[in-house]
Amino acid sequence: MSDKKQQGKENREWGAEAEKIAAEWLLTHGYVVRHQNWRMKNTIEIDIIAELAETIVFIEVKARKGNVLDPLDAIDERKMKKMVKGANIYLQGLDRLFKYRFDIITVTGTPQNYTLDHFPDAFYPPLGRY
Secondary structure (H helix, E strand, O other), X not given: OOHHHHHHHHHXXXXXXXXXXXXXXXXXXXXXXXXXXXXXXXXXXXEEEEEEOOEEEEEEEEEXXXXXXXXXXXXXXXXXXXXXXXXXXXHHOOOOOOEEEEEEEEEEEOOOOEEEEEEOOOOOOOOOOO
């Protein structure tokens, strides 16, 4: 396997592990994890959908191995729009109204030694049609 393919595989594995770490952290902080890797038509994925105090929380998890790049920089306008579109579809499918918000969880380090940061209300839905 080439170095580039190996690195991509390792990054995907660390990303999946970071999502598990984030879900466990949410559970220990009173959240109910409704879904992990929720998908809509293979074009939209929301890493974690959780609930806390009558609020549906749509969470993007970003993992990095080191402090070279800020994980928050990886969440661009395109990603936000996709999350908002997915959240809209998800909320319309519920049988009652909920408050909602968009959070980001970053996990930096390794599975054995990491730092987790939670950013509630990390962004507001961009205006526009989705």
